[in-house]
Amino acid sequence: MTYPGSLTEAQALKKLQHYCAYSERCHSDVVNKLFELGVWRKEHDAIVAALIEENYLNEERFARAFAGGHFRQKKWGRNKIKTALQQKQVSPYCIKAGMKEIDEEAYEQIMTGLLQQKWDSLKGERNRFVKMKKTAGFLIQRGYEPELFQSLLHTIK
Structure with a gap:
């Protein structure tokens, strides 16, 4: 059942595929975007699972890109990068993998x-x-x- 102004699961998936293809995203970014789009909470898991399956969403890849980019571009230190990744609810394993990007x-x-x-x-x-x-x-x-x-x-x- 959809209401005027809300997206179907297929429409939301298409929008999020473009969202994830534009830049690396973490799970919490995608979930926040789903809330912005007005997608029902019960559909979130299926959409996130489809994005992971199609390799649009990869948290380890996100952590590596985030850590490397923020170190090289913004000249952030390890503590600030680690804290930012924790705030984005990235897993400790992925944070550790991201820290390896810093020479x-x-x-x-x-x-x-x-x-x-x-x-x-x-x-x-x-x-x-x-x-x-x-x-x-x-x-x-x-x-x-x-x-x-x-x-x-x-x-x-």
Whole structure:
């Protein structure tokens, strides 16, 4: 039974195939889109199952693309990426797989570059400890682990 303005299961599946083909999506994104489209809750499982079966929806592939993209484009650290994936209700296994997309050497290079960039932007600040605190806060906000940048922070000039 459909009501005016609501989609049939086939129409919703077609729309979500396009939605998933445009960009990698996680399960929670698809379910939210189903709610936006006004699809009945009892039809959600069948539509999500069809998307998985047709390989439009793959959570591990999403986690890899999300982690790699947010690291390279937005320069997010591991903590921030992990938290964002958890908020999207991605499984711990897929989060771990996504974290493998981050190259250790590139991670340290970007972290060092961000540290230097922030340090240089604080030219007006004369107190070295205040500069260190602001730089550390910036890197923590970006999701970088304090144990990785503490030694760099003490050696920076």
